[in-house]
Amino acid sequence: MPENSHWIVQLNYKNRTGSFALLFAAIAVHLSATDTGWLLWASLFLQFLVYPHVMYQRAVRSGRPLFTELNSLLLDGLLFGIWIGLLGFPLWISYTMVIGVTINLMVFRGPMGFFQAALALAIGVLIVYLAGGAHLTPHHSWLADLLCMLGLTLYLMMVGNVAFSRNLRIRETREQLRASESALQDANHALQQQLTEINLLQQQLRDQADRDPLTGAYNRRYLDVSIARDLAYCARHQLPLALILIDIDHFKAVNDQYGHQAGDLVLTALADLLSLHSRASDLVCRFGGEEFLVALPNTDLATATQRAEQYRCALAAIRLDWQGIQLSSSISLGVAGFPDHGHDMEGLLRSADLALYRAKHQGRNRVEVFAAS
Numbered sequence: 001m002p003e004n005s006h007w008i009v010q011l012n013y014k015n016r017t018g019s020f021a022l023l024f025a026a027i028a029v030h031l032s033a034t035d036t037g038w039l040l041w042a043s044l045f046l047q048f049l050v051y052p053h054v055m056y057q058r059a060v061r062s063g064r065p066l067f068t069e070l071n072s073l074l075l076d077g078l079l080f081g082i083w084i085g086l087l088g089f090p091l092w093i094s095y096t097m098v099i100g101v102t103i104n105l106m107v108f109r110g111p112m113g114f115f116q117a118a119l120a121l122a123i124g125v126l127i128v129y130l131a132g133g134a135h136l137t138p139h140h141s142w143l144a145d146l147l148c149m150l151g152l153t154l155y156l157m158m159v160g161n162v163a164f165s166r167n168l169r170i171r172e173t174r175e176q177l178r179a180s181e182s183a184l185q186d187a188n189h190a191l192q193q194q195l196t197e198i199n200l201l202q203q204q205l206r207d208q209a210d211r212d213p214l215t216g217a218y219n220r221r222y223l224d225v226s227i228a229r230d231l232a233y234c235a236r237h238q239l240p241l242a243l244i245l246i247d248i249d250h251f252k253a254v255n256d257q258y259g260h261q262a263g264d265l266v267l268t269a270l271a272d273l274l275s276l277h278s279r280a281s282d283l284v285c286r287f288g289g290e291e292f293l294v295a296l297p298n299t300d301l302a303t304a305t306q307r308a309e310q311y312r313c314a315l316a317a318i319r320l321d322w323q324g325i326q327l328s329s330s331i332s333l334g335v336a337g338f339p340d341h342g343h344d345m346e347g348l349l350r351s352a353d354l355a356l357y358r359a360k361h362q363g364r365n366r367v368e369v370f371a372a373s
């Protein structure tokens with residue numbers, strides 16, 4: 001028996017060989033009470049002892065075993081109809097055949113199977129009738145009836161057992177599916193978390209690429225991209241834009257006197273202060289060593305000058321604690337505005353730098369606005 005043939009083919013083979021053998025015995029008992037010719041005996045032998053094996057070989061060799069098997073069930077019905085007609089409708093034998101064929105087809109085809117079984121049986125009987133062989137002699141033989149009852153009972157028990165084991169298998173499969181689904185959900189959840197972490201890390205990396213690591217202010221690279229965009233926007237909408245260039249006064253002296261780390265403290269404090277006194281749309285950038293630049297889109301010169309003054313006063317007012325020493329610093333600031341003092345980044349920066357230069361030369365700790373001289 002090939003192991004890889006369809007399970008329905010296997011099942012029907014077992015079912016057919018067993019139940020046909022019992023039917024053979026029942027019909028043999030039934031016929032032994034009558035005067036039966038050798039042809040009928042031979043037919044009985046072929047139908048119930050040889051036919052199941054032929055049908056099985058046919059299904060196994062078929063490219064569509066399930067389809068072939070279901071067709072064989074219809075053929076069973078037709079042949080059973082012929083036997084019922086030929087035997088003169090013996091009660092238990094007929095009943096066993098009708099129930100067997102009907103249940104077999106209904107298992108695989110539902111209610112449609114019932115009608116197909118009824119049709120196949122009826123055609124079988126009709127063939128016998130048309131051939132003139134039909135007669136009604138439903139006499140009883142208790143042994144034949146007993147064999148039929150036994151066969152039918154065994155058959156129904158087997159159908160019930162198959163239904164039970166298939167149902168069990170379905171339940172197990174469903175549970176396995178549920179477990180896999182839950183594992184998949186867990187994996188999906190973990191993946192989502194990893195994705196969120198990756199996004200966060202990417203965002204941090206982007207931020208790090210755009211910012212100065214010491215002060216957290218934006219770096220020159222970011223400024224170049226951002227200011228070009230802001231300038232284009234302000235030019236298109238005829239809005240002002242101001243730059244404030246800021247330089248810490250005598251910063252070298254802080255480093256020399258208190259050390260580089262004290263200088264770092266001043267730089268960080270200034271960056272924090274600039275961010276604190278700026279709008280979200282402003283850009284605070286560390287421009288060089290101790291130089292910062294604030295870009296203020298949509299801000300006129302007067303407002304920018306006020307802001308620069310605000311920065312200056314705020315730094316002058318704070319004292320930074322460095323190892324018990326109170327550090328104080330001042331800044332000089334140069335202010336330039338678009339479009340009056342330059343139309344591009346270079347022009348504006350040059351103007352702001354000149355204003356800063358003047359603030360330094362006029363005594364430091366002051367704000368100067370660019371003025372063409």
Ligand SMILES: Nc1nc2c(ncn2[C@@H]2O[C@H](COP(=O)(O)OP(=O)(O)OP(=O)(O)O)[C@@H](O)[C@H]2O)c(=O)[nH]1
Nearest residue numbers: 247248249250251252253255260261263264289290
């Ligand atoms: N602590 C610290 N110092 C820095 C950093 N970057 C640049 N500097 C120092 O900043 C100082 C800048 O000095 P200068 O250009 O002479 O300017 P200044 O001493 O501020 O003098 P004025 O600008 O003329 O008032 C140098 O000593 C640099 O070493 C930094 O990241 N940390």
